[in-house]
Amino acid sequence: MEFLRLRRERVYDPILRLLHAWNALLVVLLLLSSQVAKQLVFDGEAAALWRIHLWLGYLLFIGLVARFAWGVVGPDHARWAALWQPAAWLDALRQRSFFSVPSGIGHHPQASLIYLIFYGVVWAMAITGLALAAIDQGLGPLYEALGHDYQHKSLFSTPHDWLEELVLAFVAVHLIALVLHERRHGIPLAQGMVSGYQYRKENEQ
Numbered sequence: 001m002e003f004l005r006l007r008r009e010r011v012y013d014p015i016l017r018l019l020h021a022w023n024a025l026l027v028v029l030l031l032l033s034s035q036v037a038k039q040l041v042f043d044g045e046a047a048a049l050w051r052i053h054l055w056l057g058y059l060l061f062i063g064l065v066a067r068f069a070w071g072v073v074g075p076d077h078a079r080w081a082a083l084w085q086p087a088a089w090l091d092a093l094r095q096r097s098f099f100s101v102p103s104g105i106g107h108h109p110q111a112s113l114i115y116l117i118f119y120g121v122v123w124a125m126a127i128t129g130l131a132l133a134a135i136d137q138g139l140g141p142l143y144e145a146l147g148h149d150y151q152h153k154s155l156f157s158t159p160h161d162w163l164e165e166l167v168l169a170f171v172a173v174h175l176i177a178l179v180l181h182e183r184r185h186g187i188p189l190a191q192g193m194v195s196g197y198q199y200r201k202e203n204e205q
């Protein structure tokens with residue numbers, strides 16, 4: 001029987017891991033609250049849940065700002081430059097290899113492109129969400145500019161509603177990819193954002 005030899009390295013710092021957990025939990029709660037609020041029949045209950053959705057939205061906004069700042073001042077593996085890997089993306093395209101064995105230390109190069117797109121999408125959710133807070137609930141930092149401006153509501157509610165599908169798709173793909181990497185490549189990947197350690201096959205870089 002052949003044993004797989006793995007080496008481990010400390011890669012993800014505690015603040016990055018905390019921000020990952022904070023933002024991931026809030027994304028899940030925002031998805032849940034909007035799905036349930038859409039199904040509610042009674043106006044009062046729906047309004048209360050949309051208010052909770054908004055508060056969760058503020059908390060996610062804080063998490064996104066913190067992640068952005070950590071990408072500028074944090075350690076190497078948390079920096080935006082670590083996610084920006086155009087040479088690896090071109091290589092993957094040339095070799096038509098979109099699900100490669102995790103090898104180098106740090107973010108998986110193909111996944112990092114998806115993470116960047118995901119951050120773009122949630123920032124758009126946060127900005128359109130703040131506009132909807134002003135229009136629908138008369139609250140938030142955009143109240144002066146957009147308070148109860150129902151004429152322009154669809155400008156914000158349409159993208160906010162559409163992008164929700166992308167957020168849902170990202171969460172599903174991210175979780176499935178983590179499980180598939182572990183099963184196909186035999187590397188404990190998912191725990192990396194909890195323990196901070198990455199495991200790699202011993203003979204690889």
Ligand code: HEM
Pocket residue numbers: 027030031034035050051053054056057058060061122125126127128129130132133134136137157158160161164167
């Ligand atoms: C992953 C993130 C999010 C998801 C999946 C999500 C999902 C949704 C969905 C599906 C709607 C209903 C849109 C419609 O049918 O018109 C909605 C409404 C809304 N969202 Fe979000 N949202 C997210 C983030 C945010 C954030 C960050 C904020 C605020 C900063 C926010 C504030 C709002 C507000 C104020 C409404 C309107 C509620 C009302 O009708 O009173 N959302 N959201």
Ligand code: HEM
Pocket residue numbers: 020023024025027028067078106107108111112115118119171174178189190191192193194
């Ligand atoms: C369900 C909501 C989740 C969302 C929205 C989410 C989002 C993200 C994002 C945006 C990144 C990029 C990290 C960065 O900012 O540098 C990331 C990476 C990562 N996430 Fe999640 N995540 C979720 C759940 C999870 C769960 C449950 C696990 C497993 C414990 C996990 C494990 C990881 C790992 C290991 C990475 C780094 C992978 C790599 O090296 O490329 N995530 N996630």
